[in-house]
Amino acid sequence: xxxxxxxxxxxxxxxxxxxxxxxxxxxxxxxxxxxxxxxxxxxxxxxxxxxxxxxxxxxxxxxxxxxxxxxxxxxxxxxxxxxxxxxxxxxxxxxxxxxxxxxxxxxxxxxxxxxxxxxxxxxxxxxxxxxxxxxxxxxxxxxxxxxxxxxxxxxxxxxxxxxxxxxxxxxxxxxxxxxxxxxxxxxxxxxxxxxxxxxxxxxxxxxxxxxxxxxxxxxxxxxxxxxxxxxxxxxxxxxxxxxxxxxxxxxxxxxxxxxxxxxxxxxxxxxxxxxxxxxxxxxxxxxxxxxxxxxxxxxxxxxxxxxxxxxxxxxxxxxxxxxxxxxxxxxxxxxxxxxxxxxxxxxxxxxxxxxxxxxxxxxxxxxxxxxxxxxxxxxxxxxxxxxxxxxxxxxxxxxx
Numbered sequence: 001x002x003x004x005x006x007x008x009x010x011x012x013x014x015x016x017x018x019x020x021x022x023x024x025x026x027x028x029x030x031x032x033x034x035x036x037x038x039x040x041x042x043x044x045x046x047x048x049x050x051x052x053x054x055x056x057x058x059x060x061x062x063x064x065x066x067x068x069x070x071x072x073x074x075x076x077x078x079x080x081x082x083x084x085x086x087x088x089x090x091x092x093x094x095x096x097x098x099x100x101x102x103x104x105x106x107x108x109x110x111x112x113x114x115x116x117x118x119x120x121x122x123x124x125x126x127x128x129x130x131x132x133x134x135x136x137x138x139x140x141x142x143x144x145x146x147x148x149x150x151x152x153x154x155x156x157x158x159x160x161x162x163x164x165x166x167x168x169x170x171x172x173x174x175x176x177x178x179x180x181x182x183x184x185x186x187x188x189x190x191x192x193x194x195x196x197x198x199x200x201x202x203x204x205x206x207x208x209x210x211x212x213x214x215x216x217x218x219x220x221x222x223x224x225x226x227x228x229x230x231x232x233x234x235x236x237x238x239x240x241x242x243x244x245x246x247x248x249x250x251x252x253x254x255x256x257x258x259x260x261x262x263x264x265x266x267x268x269x270x271x272x273x274x275x276x277x278x279x280x281x282x283x284x285x286x287x288x289x290x291x292x293x294x295x296x297x298x299x300x301x302x303x304x305x306x307x308x309x310x311x312x313x314x315x316x317x318x319x320x321x322x323x324x325x326x327x328x329x330x331x332x333x334x335x336x337x338x339x340x341x342x343x344x345x346x347x348x349x350x351x352x353x354x355x356x357x358x359x360x361x362x363x364x365x366x367x368x369x370x371x372x373x374x375x376x377x378x379x380x381x382x383x384x385x386x387x388x389x390x391x392x393x394x395x396x397x398x399x400x
Contacts, residue, residue, distance in 0.1 A: 019193060020193060020194050020195045021132070022193075024132060024149065025128075025151065026152075026186075026187075026190045027124065027128060027187045028124060028152035028153070029152045029156045030183040031124040032125070032152060033155075033156035033157075033163070034120070034181070034183040034184050035094065035118060035121040036156055036159075036161055037161055037164035037176070037179075037180045037183075038063075038098065038113055038117045038164070038177070038180060039114075040161045041168060041177060041180070042101060045101075045173045046107055046110055048173075049105060051107055055107055059107075059110055059111060059114050062114035062115045063117065064118065064354075065357055066114075066122070067118045067121065067122025067123070067349065067353050068349075068353035070122065070123065071126065071350040072346050072350070074123040074126045074127070074342075074349075075130075075342035075344070075346025075347075077089070078127045078342035078345075079340055079342035082131070082196065083127050083130075083191070087123075087124055087127050087128075088188065088191070090119075090123035090124035091124070091184040091191070092120070092188075093116045093117070093119050094117050094121065094184035095181050095184040097113045097119075098113065098180040098181035098184070099177070101113040101173070101177035105173060120184060122349060125349060126342055126349055127342070128149060129149065129345050130341050130342045132149045133146070133332075134341070139283065139330055139334070143286075143326045146325070146326035146330055147271045147274035147275055148271070148275060150271050150325050150326055151272070154267060154268045154271070157264070160180070163176070163179055164179075218335060220335045221335050221336070221344065223390070224328060224332055224348075225347065225348060225351055227328060227386050227390055228351065228352065229351055229355055230291065230386040231294075231324055231325065234317075235321055236356070237375060237379045238263075238301075238314075238317060238376075241372035241373075242256060242310075245301075245302060259310045259314045262315045263315065265318070266314070266316070266318030266319045267321065268322070269318075270318070270323045274323065283330065284390070286327045290321065290323050291387040292383070293316065293320040294321055294324075294383055295381075295383030297316050297317045298376045298383065300313070301317075301376055302372070302373035328348075329345075
């Protein structure tokens with residue numbers, strides 16, 4: 001007999017919702033910053049011990065592959081138990097991963113660090129996104145909430161590597177991993193500030209629940225996954241092509257880094273602004289406009305010859321890609337079957353993690369054969385197709 005299916009009620013809109021949302025975002029910052037810090041520390045320690053590029057590649061693959069494998073179970077756990085149990089599991093995995101790195105620098109221990117931290121971050125992200133979507137009472141409020149949740153990875157990408165790098169330089173790898181372990185430990189404490197869902201258990205079902213893959217039968221859901229993949233791949237292509245173009249033009253590492261920083265600042269800025277105008281934003285306009293703008297930037301980017309021009313282009317790209325993610329997450333919530341938002345978000349996360357694992361190999365081969373400029377042009381064409389898909393999807397699924 002299969003396990004009982006959970007029937008969940010929405011998270012109530014309480015007076016302390018703002019504090020609950022702050023706790024929710026803080027939980028993801030703790031988990032994601034631990035993983036991003038480990039992504040810096042583990043490969044550096046492996047290289048310091050004489051390991052080659054292959055070992056580093058394996059380490060980085062563990063960070064993406066393991067959360068992809070466990071995404072569906074994580075989504076089902078979030079649907080069945082709400083926020084707190086999955087996040088306790090996530091924080092425990094991340095904590096154990098950081099401690100593995102602190103206890104041993106052996107390459108197998110570092111692989112365990114990568115697997116556990118990656119799994120913890122993936123588990124936590126799905127639970128956070130699902131709970132955030134259930135805090136909202138309308139599409140506009142959902143987009144506003146997701147824009148705040150989307151700040152968590154940006155903050156974590158700054159905090160985690162910076163913390164790890166400074167501690168490695170001054171105190172060594174063990175101190176860095178011990179400090180990273182404090183971040184998921186803090187998540188365990190902060191999670192208590194997130195309101196609890198009221199979960200009513202339904203009677204045991206006579207048949208097993210439908211598989212998560214069944215959602216792929218929905219044209220609207222397939223469109224969202226495709227658009228989400230385009231957004232993720234656009235950033236990966238940009239991150240791949242920028243060092244190649246910058247190096248060919250003789251730019252310094254600091255100059256190339258400043259272009260990347262311009263992207264990050266713009267991405268964070270637009271996510272801070274969206275809540276102020278969410279009530280007046282059309283989801284169709286956000287998705288179609290952002291995809292079209294991103295495609296235009298990638299198309300002209302190879303012709304930008306000065307650092308300031310490349311920084312301006314990166315800023316516009318950051319505005320476009322930063323604005324579209326909240327709209328995608330809000331749409332996933334609405335097209336998912338009732339009570340299965342966690343599984344839908346898990347499928348989205350799985351596609352992103354698998355893309356992160358495989359696409360760099362594709363970029364390397366395509367870049368060697370065609371050149372970075374051609375690769376950016378092909379990505380711009382793909383975004384044009386995504387714009388058409390977003391327009392059709394919006395026509396068939398009206399904003400609420």
